[in-house]
Amino acid sequence: MVELLRFREDEPVADPAVTVDAFSDQSNASAVRLEPGDDARDLLPFLDQLRLVEINFPSFGDGRGYSAARILREAGFDGELRAVGDVLVDQLSHMRRCGFDSFAPEKPFSPADAQAALSRWPQVYQATGDGRRPIWALRHDAQSNG
Amino acid sequence: MYRYDHYDQAMVDSRVEEFRDQTRRRLEGKLSEDQFKPLRLQNGLYLQLHAYMLRVAIPYGTLSGAQMHALADIAGKYDRGYGHFTTRQNIQYNWIKLEEAPDLLADLARVEMHAIQTSGNCIRNISSDQYAGAIADEIIDPRPYAELLRQWSSFHPEFLALPRKFKIAVIASQTDRAAMKLHDIGIRMVRNDAGEIGAAFYVGGGMGRTPMIAPCIREFVPVDQLITYSEACLRVYNRYGRRDNKYKARIKILVHELGREEYTRQVEEEFAHLLTQGIEPPLAELERIATFFADPPFETGLADDAVRSDPGFALWLDRNTLPHKQPGYAIAVISLKPVGGIPGDASVEQMHLMADLAMRYSFDECRVTHAQNIVLPHVRKADLFAIWQQLEAAGLGAANLDTVEDIIACPGLDYCSLANARSIPVAQKISRRFADTGKTAELGELKLKISGCINACGHHHAGHIGILGVDRKGTENYQLLLGGSEGDDTSLGKITGPGFDEDGIVDAVERATDVYLARRREGERFLDTYRRVGIDAFKEAIYG
């Protein structure tokens, strides 16, 4: 069973992630944890000092964390973006697309299920900043290459 | 019509495999019903009163003959021989077994169809004008834009756990035939003063328990920013839509609580940011899609009238066909509202016939309308008589488009687990009543819509006459609403007063129509007379 699934080469941050409130008081922490109601944009001035942002999913049905992740990546954050909480294996590939590169699910999933979920989609329809070329780009590459 | 390339096909095939795997894990007990529910819902599978119900997406309502044949085969193989066409231009099957659902989806994928995102809190199937590409009053065919949005919204990773479901409609004419302003986003393609095509965005409409008409938040979004603007609208909703109360979770509540100006300001800010992110497909992609929607090879020099010698045919011709943009052609509407029938239901044989007619007479195309009828969009006038004869023989010849018999009704208590009251028997009784009294034709255009509960799947708020099923101390009761409209002059109906039992509501509807017949002026429809004389005259007649 996987407890921390990570797609990064660097060493994981050892410090515990602090809440956004605690972070705005002391603001020398390198790891912070966002709850669904927090505004990811409040972190933008501090991205240089942050090495880990945990985004909590108290319930899998609350999708605010997907937007939070993209907002951080769009602002150039290149530290670790970890999904924690009620993270289900069927959400993995979508979370990857939104910029998450590590996962600490409450209920660990099997490596085989994770592998299957991640290799499910051959292509993607949208540009989400995760570096994958969307189908519309591939189509027009193909055309210009004759 | 749009055709899949290998990319589209691979996406749909992957989805079938994913769902097969999820279903297997559910049946093996690895997934709890709680965990499985959002997964099956994103594949259109609901658990209903008697069985699973599966909703299949019909993007912007357009079907080829082969697809209609496949839908018929599915009704025979997996259901009890019927399909139910819905107000969202989709089709539902009411008797599905979970174990068979993956095979059903595989059958769909073979004809470039799917049930992706037809339920759940995600962007749903995109609806459009059922006469797109055939009607003279459109400025452009709206379907390429709808297809672009379909691809963008399919598996959009950021928007798969929205606060609530999200429905988009795209039209391109001043006449609104898709209830555009009653959607979460309604898009009207427009032309600006410089002659360029763009999109007007109406956001925050909806029905349900708090019906709202969407305000326009931007008059003109250039076509090469359509996706980016949509993404901005969705992101603001995903971040700030209410999640504390599912009855307040639709975007209409957010727009209402923030106010149009503030919501718009937030969207514009997000839009400005997203424009820097390169998420918009190139115009070449829109052009690629548009080539699939080019006009079929219409013949020219055809006779522009049909022989009217058969009176039954003449009636159908007047009631169920519309002028086409191409001389010599007509738009023909097949009514799925036979007197006393179940609105929107079609049998396996009827679906096969409609598929054959589409292939033989309508350039292999048919459409589903939000009024639960089927359109043959491009028919030679000279062929109308032959078409009508075949429809008549199959019980599909009802000449009642847009009349009081052309009722929209939700499944209601016969199938739906949320229902307070039955909708279908009320629809059946009303259509029989008016067919018996012979008043249908005289009443002319009269849109009657029935929902079995406050969720408003039957659009009762938008009916000239609306009927809402409620639960009154454990018995089924029906409220009457008057004055709704989903057209260009969108309005919400008002409740007349205390409710009725099943027979009482049929009488009340008849009394309302009698007021109209007595008070109408030259050229007025029911709705016009109602708007002119006001609700009191109707109340008086109804409650005496």
Ligand code: HEM
């Ligand atoms: C039988 C199973 C069905 C269930 C359980 C169901 C459930 C619901 C619910 C809960 C809502 C309210 C959503 C809200 O206000 O947030 C709703 C709205 C709606 N449903 Fe259904 N529905 C069913 C069938 C249908 C059918 C057959 C149609 C088409 C004929 C349909 C079309 C709609 C429409 C048009 C709305 C209003 C959309 C809006 O509020 O903007 N539904 N449905």
Ligand code: SF4
């Ligand atoms: S309006 Fe109510 S009864 Fe009718 S289908 Fe919708 S949820 Fe069911």
